[in-house]
Amino acid sequence: MVQGLPSYENHPVVCRARAAGQKSLVRPLGLYWDGVRYSVHSSFTGFYITDILSGQKFVSFLLRSEDMCRCGCRGWCSLFPLVDAWVKDLHELQSSNQCAVLDIQCDWPAYLEITGGRFWNHTEHPCPLCLISQAEMNPETVPGITLDDLGHDLYTVEDYNNDIDKFTKEILVDCDDMLRTIARNLEYSTADRGRHLITDLPRFGLQKNWRLEPSRSLPDVSQFENQEVPLRVIFWTGARNERLTHMCPLFLLEGLTHDTWSIDILHTWHLGPMQQFISLAMHTFIASGVFSPRAANMEAADVRELALMAIKAELFQFYKQLRTTDPRWREKGSEAFCLEF
Ligand SMILES: [Zn+2]
Ligand SMILES: [Zn+2]
Structure with a gap:
């Protein structure tokens, strides 16, 4: 069913299994997540794995919207540790050559929320996949877009990795004095989407408005002051209008890139122009x-x-x-x- 498809044949896990002479099949997986409203005021985001061969869907986890963090992060404090745990489990399945994530099947807003992309009304970066600008999204340029030629350069894996390098800074907090000084200068901010610095701290190489980012070494940024030193933390240094709003642990998975997102006919055609x-x-x-x-x-x-x-x-x-x-x-x-x- 999937054998012969480039996305399967060229997947690094499939290649590795083949090179090792593995007899058993590497099972292709699809990831899916979306918001579900279950009463007038309540909804949750569900995360699912699809076993592509059998079509069977498995619930991985659900997060109720009323349980989402409200520190200014728009839920990312709650989403990050869960998505990261998902990535760790998937990584285990992939590194033992049992499964390969081939497909992400969610709709545009759900995809942007998790991957940290911008919405279609953003002036600079209205498309997560290419370099089109808002000014170019008009009736004159749209006819030039075909299935074979987008007419705009793609936002590649290299571009993404470069941006993440540019927008993040890892800091080693090596003494209690440094920990306390940083903690004293952190405040929650809606504009900066989380716990940001209210002043420059040049002796630590830190700047005002940089945001303490949830990471594997500090999944809960509200617990920063209670950590033991030495501790490695990540600050988000990207400006408020940049292409990305946060890093996404999903892209740490071997073989998973923006190309993994399959744009389906239900969302792009039936629920769109049709x-x-x-x-x-x-x-x-x-x-x-x-x-x-x-x-x-x-x-x-x-x-x-x-x-x-x-x-x-x-x-x-x-x-x-x-x-x-x-x-x-x-x-x-x-x-x-x-x-x-
Ligand atoms: Zn938060
Ligand atoms: Zn595009």
């Missing part, structure tokens, strides 16, 4: 009056409501017909059950 097109078409039908009732002297809002009901009635009639005439529809067809303004 959804917009259908919505536009519905509004055009309603505005055109073809579905409007004939009665005079009605409020405009009521006319629209009745037109929508007429569309619904026709649509459900159409489904009913399909169900009796098309056996494939009964198995695979998906039906809208709710149409609202």
